[in-house]
Amino acid sequence: MSAAAPDLAGKVALVTGASAGIGAGIAAALAAAGAEVHGIARAGGAGAYRWHPVDLGDPAAIAGFLAGFAPPRLDILVHGAGLLTPDGFTAEQGDPEAGLAALDRQLQVNLRAPWQLTAGLLPRLIAAKGWVVMLNSSIWMNARAGLAGYAASKYALRAMTDALRAEVNGRGVRVLSVYPGRTASRMQAEASQAAGAPYHPERLLQPEAIAGSVLSALALPETAEVTDLHIRPALKG
Numbered sequence: 001m002s003a004a005a006p007d008l009a010g011k012v013a014l015v016t017g018a019s020a021g022i023g024a025g026i027a028a029a030l031a032a033a034g035a036e037v038h039g040i041a042r043a044g045g046a047g048a049y050r051w052h053p054v055d056l057g058d059p060a061a062i063a064g065f066l067a068g069f070a071p072p073r074l075d076i077l078v079h080g081a082g083l084l085t086p087d088g089f090t091a092e093q094g095d096p097e098a099g100l101a102a103l104d105r106q107l108q109v110n111l112r113a114p115w116q117l118t119a120g121l122l123p124r125l126i127a128a129k130g131w132v133v134m135l136n137s138s139i140w141m142n143a144r145a146g147l148a149g150y151a152a153s154k155y156a157l158r159a160m161t162d163a164l165r166a167e168v169n170g171r172g173v174r175v176l177s178v179y180p181g182r183t184a185s186r187m188q189a190e191a192s193q194a195a196g197a198p199y200h201p202e203r204l205l206q207p208e209a210i211a212g213s214v215l216s217a218l219a220l221p222e223t224a225e226v227t228d229l230h231i232r233p234a235l236k237g
Contacts, residue, residue, distance in 0.1 A: 006033055011036070021207055023208060026047075028208075038069075074124040077131070099149065103148070110150070126173055
């Protein structure tokens with residue numbers, strides 16, 4: 001994609017998962033482009049943003065946030081938060097009795113929370129002819145043993161995002177799904193540890209690279225839209 005970045009002066013952005021990983025990278029890039037950035041994280045975070053401590057695992061907490069979120073406009077909504085909990089159907093892949101509980105938590109954070117936030121904020125996004133950015137995962141194309149709940153939540157997130165786009169494109173809202181490969185992040189470090197695999201962050205995607213690609217998509221004129229962005233670590237010799 002082009003390295004062009006938009007001028008976001010006067011724009012308002014809300015980023016979930018803004019305290020770490022890809023969400024933090026996108027929040028920093030939006031702020032650098034001039035946007036007023038609001039960040040959602042369970043315990044807030046650092047950076048010159050307007051922080052909103054919200055537990056995305058709690059629908060009532062999300063409803064409370066929506067009731068008090070004051071900016072009169074919203075131009076960009078980025079769903080960067082995510083939850084990965086290793087699980088499985090068999091003892092070899094984890095604790096099967098805990099599998100359903102893990103599935104429920106992941107569906108809440110990875111699917112239901114984005115739905116609830118997007119629905120609550122959609123009138124402002126429509127008024128601004130804004131963007132919705134959904135951070136998905138390359139796992140939706142390659143479900144693996146021990147990650148059934150995570151993969152299921154990401155399959156469902158793709159379906160939800162495509163349906164959202166079909167509903168709101170005609171009202172001027174553009175919707176981007178981002179499918180990163182393995183990224184240097186706390187989530188990836190924990191997943192590698194759970195799998196007993198080595199973690200080499202220098203070989204992985206960096207959050208800043210994903211953020212740059214997202215901002216290039218946001219820089220497109222209103223007559224164009226990127227719908228699906230697949231990005232993976234470059235092969236190194």
